[in-house]
Each structure stands twice: as structure tokens, then as C-alpha cells.
Amino acid sequence: MSTNEKANHGGEEIDVLVVGAGFSGLYQLHKLRKAGFSVKVFEAGKGIGGVWHWNCYPGARVDSDYFLYQYSLEELWKDWTWTERFPDRQELVAYFDYVDKKLDLSRDISFDTRVTSATFDTTADRWVVSTQNGRTIRSRFLSLCTGLAAKTLFPDYPGLNSFKGVVHHTSLWPQGGVDLTGKRVGVLGTGSSGLQVIQESDPIVAHLTVFQRIPNLALPMGQRKVTEQEQNELKKELYPIIFRRRVQTFAGFHYTLVDRSLLDLTPEERRLMLEDLWGRGGFYYWLAAHQDIFSSEEANKIVYDFWRDKVRKRLTDPVMQAKLAPEVPPHPFGTKQPSLDRCYYEVLNQPNVTLVDLQETPIVEITPSGVKTKDGVEHALDVLVLATGFDALTGSISQIDIRGTDGTPIGEKWGKGVATYLGLSSAGYPNMFFPYGPQAPTGFCNGPSCLEVQSDWIVECLTYMREHKHTRIDATPAAEAAWGARIQELAAPGLWDRAKSWYVGANVPGKPVAQINFTGGLPMYAKLCRESAEGGYVGFTLSHL
Known part of the structure; x- marks a missing residue:
């Protein structure tokens, strides 16, 4: 046991404890160390990468363009080369390994260390944090870099534990993989991970059964290989511009929503515009479209009908067309995150694939040999x-x-409805921050774009507190209430409540249904955070012992 480990067991005191070694946690570790803070990272997994450590299921792949889905630090991007427009999990693991070695991060990360509790000590203005393996640490600040998707949802079908075959949730897939060759495979759910497993499994399985709850309004990925020469050309001039541009756009990409109404276009303009966005692949069709598709039923129906007609041309069976691309949309287009498809609809044309529409024939139980x-x-x-x-x-x-x-x-507090200020902190939980969490642009933003804005704000806040000898910062209940009202006010004109999605918490039984993302876009969000800081952290109470 190292000296640090012994100290941790005895309750070592540090400036900042970061929970999670994904994109946010690693970035904060690097930035906080450079700012002169003592900082440690506790990570539940055996390796870094966050979601990309855990998501090792077949076909796992990012849905942001490679040049956007990375850190903006020149010391990292100048020597790193990607191979695909949308990198797969293996390439992202390699990227994080490169980042680790380049920045010497692992020396301050404790792996296999799951945080189970944290209590704020008001007499010392410190968090007392305990872990599953019996470690305790006292930190002035607590940064929860746990990501948007770290609590797995399991279905509550009767008999699930009776199944005699192999069963795994995509987020808890064995690191060594599962051999699907020649097997009868069932995939329950057709969200992003479901689509990726389905596309990857079809060539090797004996039979594939897809259990669809709601059709996925998937968009063409437009996957392609990227060359080193292509990237070197971008690095010469455009990378710094791209990184500056991504924080100027609604969703942290290099393209953004159009202010003009879709309904102002002539039918010919609309058709050509939609064809162009469709052909670009990725999220262009969703997040470079006219912004009123999120608020106008008429505009939304136009983009849905175009999507439906495109998809139906790829399906050979009229029954499948009706189930996968129904005449009436299952929900407004874009109010649930669309997945990116490489060959999803072609897979469902195959004779060894069965689609089970759970709206027509719901699951009644899981049996030892399958699904009834x-x-x-x-x-x-x-x-x-x-x-x-x-x-x-x-x-x-x-x-x-x-x-x-x-x-x-905090689970009890949020059980009545999520409450935060700036989507970064919650009143009554001082010195605690949570980037890429609720009531931030999280659900509608490229991850690195959002987390760098938030993490830079956190580092600057802690630096300000150190300079002014403050030991505690806490959001005020009034600021928290005003932020919650702003979240709902921004979302109110939208069509978000027409979809049963995680955007509004409707996918979790008993969870209060309300918009839990900031829908005003990354530039507005960054401006509001900046205004708070420039005003001496308006909306917070700063104090010292």
C-alpha cells in the first residue's frame, strides 16, 4: 500500500475530490493541478474513459464528428490522429490512453473506488467522502463528474432472473465480450445502444429478434474513413477555429440551428435544404435545421414526413414500413434524441431478423428459454x-x-423535482459541482463542448475563492428557484412533452416529468454562467470559517 493510500484510509485532506475519470473528470484533474490545487480522482471502473470504459458492447460508437469529440487542448490534438469520422469504442479507449500518458493523469486516480456517500461537515467546510472499499477522504470541494448515464435501468418484467441464457445490459457488458456467433439473440430496446448492437450482430448471429418499444427516428451516419493528411490540413489552420466555433453554436457542434422559420421557405427551398442536410450525415438533419421544428407542429411534421419517406424506401416489407416509419409520428421529430444509423433498416430486411412491436404484443414474462x-x-x-x-x-x-x-x-430532494442553479450546483450542498448533469445543455450538446465550458467555470470559481479566502460557496434557494423557472420557460414553447423521453425524465417510473435540460443553447448558457462569475458569483453565497 502506497503512502497516499494509507493516508486516504486515514482520511487524507485535499482541496478537490473528483468523482469519475471520464471526459469531465480527466479535464478537471489536469486543469485543477495546473491551477495549484491538490486533487484526486475516484473512479469506480478499472480504467479511464467514463462511458467509453463501460460501453464495450458490440458496435459502441460516438455520434459526434471526430474533430469535435476531443479536448480542445493543443498539446493533445496536435499529435493525435483519428481513423474514422465517428470513432468506435476501441479508438476512444486508445485516445484516453494517449491523453493519460500525455498528461500523466493516472498517478492521481484511484481505480476500483466507487463513492458510496458524501456528507458536508459544516464545522470545517469540507466534504467527508466514503467509498465501497472502505476509503475515506476529506475534500474542500466535491466535483461529481459522473456523466449523464451512470445509473442503469433494468426492465421489471416477471421472470427476468429465470432466463437460463446469457443476459447483459449494454452498459454492463463484460469487458471480455460475449460470443454471439451462431446464437439466437434478442435485443430489448431500440435506442442508440440497441441500434448499435443490432447492426453489429446481424452478420454473425443465427437469428436476431428485435423488441421495439417505440420506433427510433434514426438518421444516416455518413460514416467514412479519415486520413492523416486530411487531419493535418485541419490542424494547420482550422482546429483552433473549430474549437472556438463549437462554443458559439446551439449544440456545441460546428453547425447550428437556423433562426428563420422552415415555413417561410418555398416547397422547393425546403426540399433542397432537407436533401442537403440529409446527405451530410450525422446530426445535421436535427441540429442544423430550422429551429421552429422544435416548437411548430406544422414545421415538425414536414421534417418527419421527409424522414419517413426516406426510411420507407429502404424497407422492403410494407408491414415493416408501417412499424418502423409509421404514417403518424410516434412523437415529434427531434424531441427524443435520434440515433445514427449505418445499416439498421437494411438489417431489419434480413430473413433471419424478427421485429416484435411491443405496442401490439407486449412482453408478459421472461421465461427460462426466452421472451413470451x-x-x-x-x-x-x-x-x-x-x-x-x-x-x-x-x-x-x-x-x-x-x-x-x-x-x-440529494436523491430525496430531487425526488420532488430536480433543482439546481446554473445546472452546476444545488442549494444546501455547498462546495459541490456536477458538470454535464441536470438543467445544463447536457442532452442537446456535444459532450466535450459542454464540459469544457462548465469545468473552466469551476476551476475559475475555486481560484477566485482561494484568492479571496472563501471556504464555502452555496447556491441560494432564490437563485435555484429562478433557474428552475427559466428552464421551464425556455422549454415551454417546445414540443418536448409530446415524447416519453429521458429529456423530461418520463422514461423512469415515478420520476417527476419536466424538462431537465437547458434548451436555450450553449452560447446562452455560457453567457449566464459568465455573468454570474463576473458579478462576483451572483446567485451564490460566499463565506469563510
Whole structure:
């Protein structure tokens, strides 16, 4: 046991404890160390990368362009070369390994160290943090870099534990993989991870059964290889511009929503514009479109109808066309995050693939040999893949027993409705921050773009407090209430409540249904955070012992 480990068991005191070694946690570790703070990272997994450590299921791949989905630090991007427009999990693991070695991060990271509780000591203005393996640490500040999807949702079907085959949730896939060759595989759920597993499994399985709850309004990925020469040309002049541009756009990409109404275009203009966005691949069709598709039913129906017609041309069976691209949209387009498809609809054309529409024939139970549906059919399986999602945004944090100044667990507080200020802190939980969490642009933003804005703000805040000898910062209840009202005010004109999505918490039984993302875009969000800081952290109470 090292000296540091012995100290940790005895309750070592540090400036900042960061929970999670994903994009946010690693960035903060680097920035905080440079700013002169003592900082440690506790990571539940055996390696760095956050979601990219855990998401090792077949086909796992990012949905942001490679040049956007990385740190903006020149010391990192200048010597790193990607191979695909949308890198897969293996390439992202390699990227994080490169980042680790380049910045010498692992020396301050404790792996296999899951945080189970944190209590704020009001007499010392410190957090007392405990872990599953018995470690305790006292930190002035606590930064929860737990990401948007760290609490797994399991279906509550009767008999799930009776299944005799192999069953795994995509987020808890074995690191060594699962051999699907020649197996009868069932995939429950057709969100992003479900689509990726389905596309990857089809060539090797004996039979694939897809259990669809709601059609995925997937968009063409436009995947391609990228050359070193292409990237070197971008690095010469455009990389710094791209990184500056991404914080100027609604969703942290290099393109953004158009202010003009879609309805102002002639039918010919609309058609050509939609064809152009569709052909570009990625999220262009969603996040470079006219912004009124999120508020106008008429505009939204136009983009849905175009999507429906494009998809139906790729499906050979009229029944499949009706189930996968129905005449009436299952929800307004874009109010649930679309996935990026490489060959999803072609896979569903294959004779060894069965689509089970759970709206027509719901699952009644999981049997030892498969899945039984309401029509009496038992779908025999060797492997059952649970692509059933997460308790997003709040669940990553509330699954930890975090108690603030009055001893209330944050899960209990948020159980009545999420409450934050700036989507970064919560009143009554001083000196605690949570980038890429609830009531921030999280659900509508390229991850690195959002987390760098938030993490830079956190580092600057802690530096300000050190310079002014403050030991405590706490959001005021009034600022928190005003922020919550702003979140709902921004979302009110939108069509978000028409979809049962994690954007509003509707995918989790018993979770209060309300918009839990900041829908005003990254530039507005960054401006509001900056205004608070420039005003001496307006909306917070700063104090010292």
C-alpha cells in the first residue's frame, strides 16, 4: 500500500475530490493541478474513459464528428490522429490512453473506488467522502463528474432472473465480450445502444429478434474513413477555429440551428435544404435545421414526413414500413434524441431478423428459454441484450448518498423535482459541482463542448475563492428557484412533452416529468454562467470559517 493510500484510509485532506475519470473528470484533474490545487480522482471502473470504459458492447460508437469529440487542448490534438469520422469504442479507449500518458493523469486516480456517500461537515467546510472499499477522504470541494448515464435501468418484467441464457445490459457488458456467433439473440430496446448492437450482430448471429418499444427516428451516419493528411490540413489552420466555433453554436457542434422559420421557405427551398442536410450525415438533419421544428407542429411534421419517406424506401416489407416509419409520428421529430444509423433498416430486411412491436404484443414474462409476448408466442433465445437505457442526468448523482447542510440526501430532494442553479450546483450542498448533469445543455450538446465550458467555470470559481479566502460557496434557494423557472420557460414553447423521453425524465417510473435540460443553447448558457462569475458569483453565497 502506497503512502497516499494509507493516508486516504486515514482520511487524507485535499482541496478537490473528483468523482469519475471520464471526459469531465480527466479535464478537471489536469486543469485543477495546473491551477495549484491538490486533487484526486475516484473512479469506480478499472480504467479511464467514463462511458467509453463501460460501453464495450458490440458496435459502441460516438455520434459526434471526430474533430469535435476531443479536448480542445493543443498539446493533445496536435499529435493525435483519428481513423474514422465517428470513432468506435476501441479508438476512444486508445485516445484516453494517449491523453493519460500525455498528461500523466493516472498517478492521481484511484481505480476500483466507487463513492458510496458524501456528507458536508459544516464545522470545517469540507466534504467527508466514503467509498465501497472502505476509503475515506476529506475534500474542500466535491466535483461529481459522473456523466449523464451512470445509473442503469433494468426492465421489471416477471421472470427476468429465470432466463437460463446469457443476459447483459449494454452498459454492463463484460469487458471480455460475449460470443454471439451462431446464437439466437434478442435485443430489448431500440435506442442508440440497441441500434448499435443490432447492426453489429446481424452478420454473425443465427437469428436476431428485435423488441421495439417505440420506433427510433434514426438518421444516416455518413460514416467514412479519415486520413492523416486530411487531419493535418485541419490542424494547420482550422482546429483552433473549430474549437472556438463549437462554443458559439446551439449544440456545441460546428453547425447550428437556423433562426428563420422552415415555413417561410418555398416547397422547393425546403426540399433542397432537407436533401442537403440529409446527405451530410450525422446530426445535421436535427441540429442544423430550422429551429421552429422544435416548437411548430406544422414545421415538425414536414421534417418527419421527409424522414419517413426516406426510411420507407429502404424497407422492403410494407408491414415493416408501417412499424418502423409509421404514417403518424410516434412523437415529434427531434424531441427524443435520434440515433445514427449505418445499416439498421437494411438489417431489419434480413430473413433471419424478427421485429416484435411491443405496442401490439407486449412482453408478459421472461421465461427460462426466452421472451413470451401477449400473443402467446415464446421467442426462444440464447442471449438477451437489455438496451433499456438509464435514469439519465439525475440518477448518476442521486444514486450516491450525498447529504448537505441539513442532512437531506440529494436523491430525496430531487425526488420532488430536480433543482439546481446554473445546472452546476444545488442549494444546501455547498462546495459541490456536477458538470454535464441536470438543467445544463447536457442532452442537446456535444459532450466535450459542454464540459469544457462548465469545468473552466469551476476551476475559475475555486481560484477566485482561494484568492479571496472563501471556504464555502452555496447556491441560494432564490437563485435555484429562478433557474428552475427559466428552464421551464425556455422549454415551454417546445414540443418536448409530446415524447416519453429521458429529456423530461418520463422514461423512469415515478420520476417527476419536466424538462431537465437547458434548451436555450450553449452560447446562452455560457453567457449566464459568465455573468454570474463576473458579478462576483451572483446567485451564490460566499463565506469563510
